Amino acid sequence: MLSVVAGLIPVGVAQVLVALPVAFLAAIGRLRAIVAATVAAGVVALVAGGPFAVAAVVVLAGIGTLVGFAHRRWGDLALPFVFAGSIPIGLLLAALVDGLLLLFDRTRVLLLDSLEASMRGVIRTFEAVGAGKQFVDTWNTTLDVLVRLWWVWIGGAVLIGAVGTALLCFGIFRVVALRSRWASPAPEWPERAERGEPAPLPVALRAVGYRYPGGTADALTDIDLTVGPGEFVAIVGGNGSGKSTLVRLLAGLEPTTGLVDRPGPVGLGRPGGTAMIFQHPDSQVLGRTVAEDLRWGSSEDVDVDALLARVGLDGLADRATEDLSGGQLQRLALAAAWARRPALLIADEITAMVDSDSRAGLIGLLASLAREGTAVVLVTHLDDEAAAADRVVHLDGGRIVPRPETPPRPAPVPAAAPSFPQPLLELRGVTHVYAAGTPWAHTALRDVSLTICRGEGVLVVGANGSGKSTLAWILAGLTRPTRGTCTLNDTPTAELRGQIGMVFQQARLQLQRPTVAQEICDVAGMPHVDRAYVAAVLHRMGLPPDLTDRPVDRLSGGQMRRIAIAAQLARSPRVLVLDEPLAGLDAAGCREIVSILAHLRAVEHVTVVVISHDLHGMEEVCSRTVVLDEGRVVQQTGAVIA
Template sequence: MRAVTTTARGPLRPFEISAAAVFGALTSVVTVVTGFIPVGVAQVLITLPIAFLAAGNRMRSAIAATVAASVVALIAGGPFAVVALLVLVGVGMLVGYAERRWGRNAVLVVFAGAVPLGLAVAACAVGMLLLFEQSRILLLDSLAASMQGTLRAFQAAGAGQDFVDTFTRTIDFLVDYWWLWIGGAAVAGIVGSALLSFGIFRTIALRTRWSSPPIEWPATAAAEPAPLPVRLSSVTYRYPGAATDALADIGLTIAAGEFVAVVGANGSGKSTLARILAGLDPTTGLVDRPGDVGFGAPGGTALVFQHPESQILGRTVAEDVRWGLVDGDIDVDGLLARVGLGGLADRPTEDLSGGQLQRLTLAAALARRPALLIADEITAMVDDASRAALLDLLAGIARDGTAVVLVTHVEGEAATARRVVHLERGRLVPAPAPATRAVSAATPPIVADPILEIRDVTHTYAARTPWAHTALRDVSLTVGRGEGVLVVGANGSGKSTLAWVLAGLHRPTTGTCTLNGTPTADRRGDIGLVFQQARLQLQRPTVAEEICDVAGLDYIDRPYVAAVLHRVGLGAHLVDRAVDTLSGGEMRRVAIAAQLTRAPRVLVLDEPLAGLDAAGRHDLVALLGYLRATEHTTIVVISHDLHGMEAICSRTVVLDGGTIVDDRTVAA
């Protein structure tokens, strides 16, 4: 039956462990860095990672992060560093918990909680100095000697006798009543640090807070997972704050060993249906399964998201496959070879391309031997050969007894499934008739006017470390004004690295990349880049805020945003939509729309067609062709998807192993 959302209890869950590890590591780094800053207020920065962790997670997550950070502090600075860290972490926990529990009144709670914490610290400090008399004498003698030296400097400068007598009485007071001023300073320091930390925390939190409430996932039960068969009856789902249903009146049954494809246009509700199958509670309706969904648990339900970067947790490929599993009997090399990542077990995950990240998330899912595997657009970032291999792999998984649900907008991919479910505007519909559209070929610019030049560029990640990886080798390329260039190559060939170098986000290790003679890293405003993972590029809570922010507006201009969205084929109903409720294709088009507001001279698009349905692809291809022909915008497309590229690009550059192996004068 339908699960009931409950407050999480019991041991830390995998995502809580990962959050504790990340924020604990961040706390350790900040602790070490602030140790080199001779400004006491910098120590307040140590409180912030724990404050954010405590604000959004159970307190035991913050405690786990504190333990991890304390170990590093002990190694780096000894016992006193641990004590200082624990005091500041306590302030951070107070700030985060007060914000989560009391909201607008949190500042009063922070002040009220900081006073007893300050008194406790003062009592400990005074007690330690009483206990260790020699240390107290040494401290006070050093203070008195320092102040005597300062007094002599004032006397040499001509200070009067009254000033000298007052200064001497002050020294005597500090020595005689040391417990008073040390205790008072401790209380004032803790209270001041807490209020300053809260002010910084609140400022950052207000700039990063999402406009829509988070989606509540049900807690995973301790019972053995039994997600299949699953039956959906009259299921409807509406996202918090949304005006319309994302799914409406869905009836669907999935049994063990089935291979089901869910097909529909961008925004049709495919990803929402995947979340319902993975355990998200519907707004109305019934989800019936024999036992617990076992989301992320061995033998339960595995969901490979549309955006693979959000699922990568390990530092290396092998570590990510094993993440969260206690069973050590996992054939990591076999799993990696099965998904096309053989030999990459020790590769750092940050060096992987988008397509390789998608394969890695699939390998990590298979490591859990799930009964139900949900693959959401996992072929969007891979080349044609890899796409066919992944579809064959999914079919093989289904034959082995695992139910597979493939979410895709490509009808051709759905042909590999045994059953196809079509969605349109959140409802189940019959299969639509296929549509074909003619595409005209792009032509080279009439006048060859070089604008973008790359000379002998080599780029190495983590250079001069044991993890060094060279992504580009001796690449030279010249692109003319108004030209359309298609860069192709297998996953991991260096396409995305080339895109970042062109856009100026990477300075090449050696060689130059210039726009009209100036390094592109110094002219980022003139070059627009749309990331391969569009979600990482959208930094504001809503579509309107994102587009206005990139456009440089300090206010929300909704008619302007609606016009910009119309330019990329999106409706005005998305103006106030929260970014996280968009489909993958809608996110990509919003990212492109935001870049177009700056009228870039060069537009670099990394896998622009990934995740777009047929209508969206046609509209985007037409827009890019128009920008080339009418506004003479130089367009560089990094893609493995060649369908429709002939209408944009008149030239193809082939990358292999980080090197240009072919530079054709015609499109592929």
């Protein structure tokens, strides 16, 4: 895109935008990425637009690099440095242009003759309409000077253009950067390159502590832990207890205190080294198809069919990864990690997005890998998953603690169906096909008909890949069904705005503003931040008001989930659709979310549709359960509405 725009669009505001991606790369210090992108764009520009397009790419890349570096180095004071830095670029470019015109005299003569002819025509036009002799003589003299001193005004125009382009690019860059500025994320991996063959095991943590940059308290304190080859270790704790920080230390993050001892390099992502699978697999799946993802970045032959069979994805080698469910993506991430035969496999809450049967299968697979000699570290908050491990490490408040006692769970209070059902949300014959008309076509829903009433709570369950998330997107109006209709009071949901709120599986991806207050006020459509209003919304969700100005990256998983719900409720929707709202939450977090949803239904009469494989506590929210299998409604229990 950079090379095509540079070659086809004349210099101006539109072409200034070409430098912005390079500016953002420079702002985060990706110099090698800038060089690679410029070379690649230059090759394409040469084919698409010739040598002048290549020159435009190089110049714009230089301007973008200047803008991004100045922003990174001097921040709000970068403008004078951008101005000063653009002058040498402009002078160099002006000298180059003048030199080329001097060298290629025929091109110069043609350019000047064309300019002179155009200007003579303008002068004759003025003369014809009665312009005085002095006016005409002045213009003729000026034209003669321009032709004689062509190198001055052409070089000057190039210099002014370069400086103006840099300043305009910086202005646009600053506007975008300020709008999308986030709190600086904590470094998660060492920046230095590793040398030598991977040797991550055995690894010993001695009196290790870690505090994130800008933090006021340690995320981990006085950790002593050893993991050897072939061990299956489970790390258990509530949200915010430090589990993810601990496994990042095992994967190569340097501690702020203490010592991590291992015989050689961590080898993160390298064959025989360390592999890590995250709770949200989307960030790890890179290939267009399942088979392509398994082979991505591997220099060895990969037995795709055997790997897929082992993780329960038989026959999906040619399936587009964008069509996979969350659970299928998680199993694909596990297969891709195992393809490198790591010595240490770290699984961070990998069962959060899968159904109970798949969860048991994944835990069994991890146990079998440990028996084959791979050390496995599993992060979980579920005791039944941890029971499969050889050893369980309990974390609380960033410290290793004895196993805590589990308090008895109160008996749930089943939700009641609406006393006077009023149909609100209706699906009629809904079928949805992904990549329709292509070899990768996949039918996610088949002839689904469903009626949901005002104030009702409906739980949609089914195995991974049964179509639950696709149904959620259609209910929320984010996807139009291939066939059939989905309406809210006879209006297609895809044509509505604000009446149906949706909370995604991955709440973090839904939070698009730097702070909690900005997120809630932006979703609510408010032109400014109203902290009193935000505090009231937080109170409604059982959250303290001191979260108002907190960066979203400093929230726990449960807090992110509730903030996402709070932001949607700020729009006063008639229907709230939640896709896996309990995924990755500990027992306390689950109880909080269930309590909030039950209150919304019972007191505020919000219609709640929950897509989930986790049924614990959902009987307090939903009076009806809809079971999906291979895209079809195969069963309904509770108060069924025809």
